[in-house]
Amino acid sequence: MASGSRRGRRALAAAALVLGGLASAALLRPADPAASAEVAVVGRGTVEDTVTALGKIQPRAYVDVGAQVSGQLTRLHVAVGQMVREGDLLAEIDPALQQAKVEAGRAERARLTALLAEQRARADFAEAQLARQAALRRSGSGRGEAFDQARMEARIAAAQVEATQAQIRQTDSTLQADEAQLGYTRIYAPMSGTLIAVDARQGQTINSAYEAPVLMRIADLSVMTVWTQVSEADVTRLTGGMPLYFTTLGHPGRRWTARLQQILPAPPKPPASGNGGSSSSTGGGGAANSVVLYTALFEIANDQGELRPDMTAQVFFVAAAAKDTVTVPVAALTSSAPTPAGAAAERHRVTLIGSGGAIETREVRVGVRDRFNAQILEGLAEGERIVVGWKTDDGRPPKIGFRL
Secondary structure, X not given: OHHHHXXXXXXXHHHHHHHHHHHHHHHHOEOOHHXXXXXXXXXXXXXXXXXXXXXXXXXXXXXXXXXXXXXXXXXXXXXXXXEEOOOOEEEEEOOHHHHHHHHHHHHHHHHHHHHHHHHHHHHHHXXXXXXXXXXXXXXXXOOHHHHHHHHHHHXXXXXXXXXXXXXXXXXXXXXXXXXXXXHOOEEEOOOOEEEEEEOOOOOOEEOOOOOOOEEEEEEEEEEEEEEEEEEOOOHXXXXXXXXXXXXXXXXXXXXXXXXXXXXXXXXXXXXXXXXXXXXXXXXXXXXXXXXXXXXXXXXXXXXOOOOOOOOEEEEEEEEEEEEEEEEEEHXXXXXEOOOOOOOOOEEEEEEEEOOOOOEEEEEEEEEEEOOOEEEEEEOOOOOOEEEEEXXXXXXXXXXXXXXX
16 A cells, blocks of 8 residues: 555656646747737728718709799699799789789870870960961061960970870880789799799788798709818818719719819808807808818719709718729838838838748838728738737737746
């Protein structure tokens, strides 16, 4: 029994020595930094440097149709969504009042015309009397007083004719205005397009005494204009004619392409605040929460009618782009090297992991970049492995040494 116990103790001691040797070997083995690296593979793709903004889609050409006379809207010939052509009858307003004014004007003109005829007859008679008195005066048989009386009556008759003629011209002018007002009781389409809004109802009383009430809106939806809000931090990067594209919520995955046409020189005025406090802008630009927004405009064809008024557009103005180029994640650009003034590309450094796990640092030239990817002009090849981060508590590469 005693010898067996001794053999067991010797076996345990030997095992302990073996385990201790293994532990010592583990302590002396250097750490592998590549095992703590988050690696990405250099690939190819498209990199775009864009300015992003929100816009509202509106018809390029539209007109608000109003009423120029007051009265009851007796007939409404159109409905929302209907296509109309220029000159089509849209609505009718009760013409009774305007018709009465026209009839009164015509009657007054007829009275003045008759009066003018009477006054011309009197003027002709007065001229004849003046001629007879002038002949008698030359022969010496006429009285001077009679001649003066005849001359006065001739002048009065001529003045009355002129006054009546002026009244007729005034009546004609008033009659012309009244006839135009009568014509305004029938409202015609001023342009061809689609009725996108009808704000009036048949039987409604229209009051145009102070301002012309808007009855409906006609728009040409074949070409749309996108009113885009661009912040003051980004508007300096925009240039006329630069390419752009936009998407809408209703057409996921669909891109419309266009070019920037105009940047309005100043932001629109914000709406006045009713309580004297700060104001905010909800239209096509302006100041909202102390952020100044400028309006950029461009047009887009809408032959298929897929774009509708007041749709929201996510607009991307392309400042620079590189297609089918070597790209790396921006996170791989761990440090920057000094870039000479006027250089066309930035210089950065990246960390690579070789096929044997060796780590090296290399300088690269970077071209176009966005928030996530960067174009590599020089220094990397497709398929190489680069470090984009480290799996450590502080995010730094581990020190090459010995594990405890």
